[in-house]
Amino acid sequence: MSDRDLALYRKMQLIRRAEEKIQERYSENEMKTPVHLCIGQEAVVVGVLDALSPEDQVLGTYRSHGIYLARTNDPRSFFAEIYGRSSAHARGRAGSMHLASPAHGFLGTSAVVGTTIPLALGAAFANQRRKNGRTAAAIFGDGAIDEGVFWESLNYACLARLPVLFVCEDNGLAIHSPAEERHGYDSIEAIVERFRCHVARSDSTDPAVLSDLTREAISKQRETGQPAFLHFRCYRYVEHVGIAEDFDAGYRTRASFEEWKKRDPIQLVRRRLLEGGVERKTVDQIDQEIERELESAIALAKKAPFPPASDLEKDVFA
Amino acid sequence: MSDRDLALYRKMQLIRRAEEKIQERYSENEMKTPVHLCIGQEAVVVGVLDALSPEDQVLGTYRSHGIYLARTNDPRSFFAEIYGRSSAHARGRAGSMHLASPAHGFLGTSAVVGTTIPLALGAAFANQRRKNGRTAAAIFGDGAIDEGVFWESLNYACLARLPVLFVCEDNGLAIHSPAEERHGYDSIEAIVERFRCHVARSDSTDPAVLSDLTREAISKQRETGQPAFLHFRCYRYVEHVGIAEDFDAGYRTRASFEEWKKRDPIQLVRRRLLEGGVERKTVDQIDQEIERELESAIALAKKAPFPPASDLEKDVFA
Amino acid sequence: MTRTLSFRDALNEAIVQEMDRDPNVFVFGLDVPDHKRIFGSTKGLVERFGKERCFGTPLSEEAMTGMALGAAISGLRPIHVHIRVDFLLLAMNQLLNMVSNFRYLSGGTLEVPLVIRAIIGRGWGQGAQHSKSLQSVFAHVPGLKVVMPTTPNDAKGLLISAIRDDNPVVFLEHRWLYDVSGEVTCGEDGIPLSKTNVLRRGKDATVVATSWMNVEALKAAEILSREGVEVEVVDPRTIAPLDDGPIIESCARTGHCVVADYDWSFCGFGAELAARIMEKCWGKLRSPVSRVGFAHVPCPTTRCLESEFYPNAVTIIRVIEKKLGLKEMDLSGESFYTWESRFRGPF
Amino acid sequence: MTRTLSFRDALNEAIVQEMDRDPNVFVFGLDVPDHKRIFGSTKGLVERFGKERCFGTPLSEEAMTGMALGAAISGLRPIHVHIRVDFLLLAMNQLLNMVSNFRYLSGGTLEVPLVIRAIIGRGWGQGAQHSKSLQSVFAHVPGLKVVMPTTPNDAKGLLISAIRDDNPVVFLEHRWLYDVSGEVTCGEDGIPLSKTNVLRRGKDATVVATSWMNVEALKAAEILSREGVEVEVVDPRTIAPLDDGPIIESCARTGHCVVADYDWSFCGFGAELAARIMEKCWGKLRSPVSRVGFAHVPCPTTRCLESEFYPNAVTIIRVIEKKLGLKEMDLSGESFYTWESRFRGPF
Numbered sequence A, B: 001m002s003d004r005d006l007a008l009y010r011k012m013q014l015i016r017r018a019e020e021k022i023q024e025r026y027s028e029n030e031m032k033t034p035v036h037l038c039i040g041q042e043a044v045v046v047g048v049l050d051a052l053s054p055e056d057q058v059l060g061t062y063r064s065h066g067i068y069l070a071r072t073n074d075p076r077s078f079f080a081e082i083y084g085r086s087s088a089h090a091r092g093r094a095g096s097m098h099l100a101s102p103a104h105g106f107l108g109t110s111a112v113v114g115t116t117i118p119l120a121l122g123a124a125f126a127n128q129r130r131k132n133g134r135t136a137a138a139i140f141g142d143g144a145i146d147e148g149v150f151w152e153s154l155n156y157a158c159l160a161r162l163p164v165l166f167v168c169e170d171n172g173l174a175i176h177s178p179a180e181e182r183h184g185y186d187s188i189e190a191i192v193e194r195f196r197c198h199v200a201r202s203d204s205t206d207p208a209v210l211s212d213l214t215r216e217a218i219s220k221q222r223e224t225g226q227p228a229f230l231h232f233r234c235y236r237y238v239e240h241v242g243i244a245e246d247f248d249a250g251y252r253t254r255a256s257f258e259e260w261k262k263r264d265p266i267q268l269v270r271r272r273l274l275e276g277g278v279e280r281k282t283v284d285q286i287d288q289e290i291e292r293e294l295e296s297a298i299a300l301a302k303k304a305p306f307p308p309a310s311d312l313e314k315d316v317f318a
Numbered sequence C, D: 001m002t003r004t005l006s007f008r009d010a011l012n013e014a015i016v017q018e019m020d021r022d023p024n025v026f027v028f029g030l031d032v033p034d035h036k037r038i039f040g041s042t043k044g045l046v047e048r049f050g051k052e053r054c055f056g057t058p059l060s061e062e063a064m065t066g067m068a069l070g071a072a073i074s075g076l077r078p079i080h081v082h083i084r085v086d087f088l089l090l091a092m093n094q095l096l097n098m099v100s101n102f103r104y105l106s107g108g109t110l111e112v113p114l115v116i117r118a119i120i121g122r123g124w125g126q127g128a129q130h131s132k133s134l135q136s137v138f139a140h141v142p143g144l145k146v147v148m149p150t151t152p153n154d155a156k157g158l159l160i161s162a163i164r165d166d167n168p169v170v171f172l173e174h175r176w177l178y179d180v181s182g183e184v185t186c187g188e189d190g191i192p193l194s195k196t197n198v199l200r201r202g203k204d205a206t207v208v209a210t211s212w213m214n215v216e217a218l219k220a221a222e223i224l225s226r227e228g229v230e231v232e233v234v235d236p237r238t239i240a241p242l243d244d245g246p247i248i249e250s251c252a253r254t255g256h257c258v259v260a261d262y263d264w265s266f267c268g269f270g271a272e273l274a275a276r277i278m279e280k281c282w283g284k285l286r287s288p289v290s291r292v293g294f295a296h297v298p299c300p301t302t303r304c305l306e307s308e309f310y311p312n313a314v315t316i317i318r319v320i321e322k323k324l325g326l327k328e329m330d331l332s333g334e335s336f337y338t339w340e341s342r343f344r345g346p347f
């Protein structure tokens, strides 16, 4: 139990601290890419990925620092990409919004809402044909379920019985627009469960809970052949794009933040670790390791060369 | 009762006979437009339009001869358009697939599946703003519900409480593809009713039944502000596009046709008229009138001039 | 009467005036009424005209475009706003299969008074999915008008005309132009669509530019004029239907032309201009029309490559020097428009 | 070794051969496995390769295109089929925001071996929504290859190469070409993409044509040659990336060029060709490049206007006569390709 919590804690903390480093340094104007932080939301990605095996495929959005770090555990290549350097996997072309690491099964992301959902169907279709038992997960925001492509994808996955997980990471907002201004229904689960699809929902900020629900969904999927839809609620601590708090903007209250903050996923697991008898030192050591890793990743990134102009025209075609 | 049935009979027979005239004459190669006949399906359009008032707006598809004739009661301009003549409303530009008659509230059609559904939202939005109490109906096939735009439109109409009727004219086929090969769910009603939407379903081939259901939906819509979704099943007697039967093609059986044929909407109402005491002569007279009207419409169309070449470049812009 | 306004405020003024004038005008789209107000261009609307005439939507571009069409043929005058033109790729079916031909197919009985505002251009590492322009795609298909204002005065005047036009108009606004200020007339008059405008007179070469490229072209012209080279800068403003008269006249007179379209050149409006100018100025040009446009690759995020991706004043200067057989000027002392000097991220 | 095959059967042979060769190839799309088999081009596939490798879909173009992309980056080789290119307007977001740049954004690590087959062209009064070509839209955005075969042999050879290509290829097939027969090689060799082909040699003028317009151009050349005018007909076959070498060579040699792109000209591939040829053949042309294309209106249904909408051999002949200063031939005795003479509706 505490081993698992330690692993979950480590991943969430890596993501949290990496993004906090972005917050600290963004005003230096060296990270020339719009950033969509997931601070506060870490439990969803970390919980879901914990339940997947490393061979399973994942697709994300422009808000996918978490997926990248959780999947690759490689802050060096992460910061190299954020700083636009040639040492990064995508050599600076991707920036924050187009992170991917196909070698780690993180197939891709997109800055156009909803667009990676059907890609998971394609990966799942390939898995199905190869009978390799893998699952393909599309992680997307609550805004994505407004788009027709979500419904088309859901319908097809249910029809073709594709081994797909639809993971809605619901922070209650599409930029500044709340769910009640976008949805002509009360409960998305109530609708989706009438497709041939398993459904689970949670408001938990505990990655272990979300991981268990995901695991359960995957085993149901395997048993029945029906895909699963996971609706996990969470809270975005900062503005939609950028690094700052924006509770003064009027579209949400600081009080709602404070409510969620009490259940901050990282503090929650940290508390449980300590209460469960893990020594404070052990946890602090994780923090320090992460600190060192991140600082060294940033330092390395800043020293790495930019791609040469000749790189511009490469790789359009194979 | 028999007055209403006489009116329903007349409309259905007008549509049926008009399309049968197309079948008879299509091989003359003078109607140079693909035709998607609704022979067998007449009860849906006639029933729904019977419940609407003439000020209500309707949008259709490429299979909308029925809407055009029921709304305009004008076979002359219908055949003029099918024959591509300048005497037609759209002066031959529209052909069979793009019929419309805005003056009769029939706002438009489209040969791209699903694409007129959101237009009904726009018409409904205008009605809502004008508080004119009108309803806008989108009539579309079962194939259209596969498309994302159906779900986006449904969601928005339910959210914005638009006075819209979604009418799914379900002939069980998208070209040759049956519902079970396209749907990842068992019942579309079960799903739609979990939106903030009224739902009704019927397999009836009796336009009076469908009209009543539509009327009921409209009054519920007026009471609650929620849109309505009507799922009406029917049977397409001939091939998807063209004039012939195609039971030998293998995608459906003649037996299924025979089953539905027993409940042929026109025969059904005719029988009821006669059983209800309407004289055979009265009914025959309707048939004869229709016959005369149609023959004269066709003769007129064939004599009408084609649009001059100079018409090609007109009306792109206002 | 004029006063200085930013491009953003000029857009806003046009909308406010038209909404005041005509109760059928309404504005909608994602983020339209939030506190950021589409980079300020929709500010004050919801307060003044209420939620009925200014509202946000779910993320449903295809359906919302269809709804706009339905409202337009019902006598309303929608302005549908998109914070990036790239999102219109989700509505291409409505735009190119429906909006563009609905009037034609109705035999001219329906009118489609619909404005689609969409923001194009760079920001702060926008990358491949937030950097398209797409004017040539919209212009390629008959039935859509396509407008690209450059100056604040044009932003106001052309938007007024677009709103009053009984046809669908795609109105493309460059993100960087939002912060540019200029003299803007106070009145309610629109500037007619499809009237090409000469931004600067010159006799030695013509640059035909669109949107932000006019800013770069004017900068190039200013620098070159110090060397005695007088460049004419011509802004079509409306891409479709195109008023090519002043373009042809200018090119025939100067004998040299650079087309600087803010887009990829291949099969683009840049190609259209070049083909048209060389055909209609046959025998009058002293060099072939040169095209300046984006590198033919997806737009990369990292600044160093992004700077290579976009052409600028320097690109234009070098092309003109070559055309006129001049040697390359030393531009090291010049200050060019860069993000660093003017635009602060993130968007 | 060759034998006579129709364009339709040539396509079919290419697919069968490639599916035999490579188990990763699969074919899907609306109507693909029904009894009509996409005008016969997918016949036999489901029987031979099973439902796993040949299947229909719901009407969900955007999601199905995304699924194809997902399958392609997972190592499969999808062929996604559309019975009308117009329906791809529902998938533009996937095509232009995703498929076209997914490899580039991955730093070149992902491959996207995806073929999109789509049928273009006329039928029997197809009207404004079933008559687009869209090659210039696909070609405008970097990252997609665009292929338009004219001959049955090219249909087979280019489709083989498209399937084997590790990049996304949009493959556009004209409906009327399906019934054209010609010699087709028996083997398994592909014809390389991006190799322009000269269909007929001539010294007096060059026609650069795409798809069906090559049939019209060859007819025009045949008629003109009886008058002693020798027209060269050049078929780029691949629109993007374009091999313009043979085009430039031909135009520089003949001194006259007509571009006959099967599309609207405005901002189209026709404009690209015209701009490129006039630039690269500077000083060598004796007349400006002329463009022949669709009338710049939505396609009307009625036959008499549809015939005005589409250019044909006569259009090409008249343009060449004008270029060469010839007087108009009497064409009344000629038999041209018409629906009435060859194509019987409805589709």
Ligand SMILES: Cc1ncc(C[n+]2csc(CCOP(=O)(O)OP(=O)(O)O)c2C)c(N)n1
Pocket (backbone or CB within 6 Å): A063, A111, A112, A113, A114, A140, A141, A142, A143, A144, A145, A171, A173, A174, A175, A240, C030, C059, C061, C083, C087, C090
């Ligand atoms: C198709 C599309 N429309 C609009 C946008 C602009 N946009 C960017 S993010 C966003 C909100 C998405 O909300 P959600 O899916 O809940 O993700 P979150 O940002 O909350 O993680 C919008 C509207 C976009 N990127 N793509």
Ligand SMILES: Cc1ncc(C[n+]2csc(CCOP(=O)(O)OP(=O)(O)O)c2C)c(N)n1
Pocket (backbone or CB within 6 Å): B063, B111, B112, B113, B140, B141, B142, B143, B144, B145, B171, B173, B174, B175, B240, D030, D059, D061, D087, D090
């Ligand atoms: C977006 C789109 N995809 C594909 C097609 C080709 N197509 C024409 S009709 C049709 C079937 C539509 O079925 P349905 O909506 O049930 O209407 P029906 O023909 O049965 O009346 C298809 C797939 C199309 N017209 N539009």
Ligand SMILES: [Mg+2]
Pocket (backbone or CB within 6 Å): A141, A142, A143, A169, A170, A171, A172, A173, A174, A175
């Ligand atoms: Mg959200």
Ligand SMILES: [Mg+2]
Pocket (backbone or CB within 6 Å): B141, B142, B143, B169, B170, B171, B172, B173, B174, B175
């Ligand atoms: Mg159907």
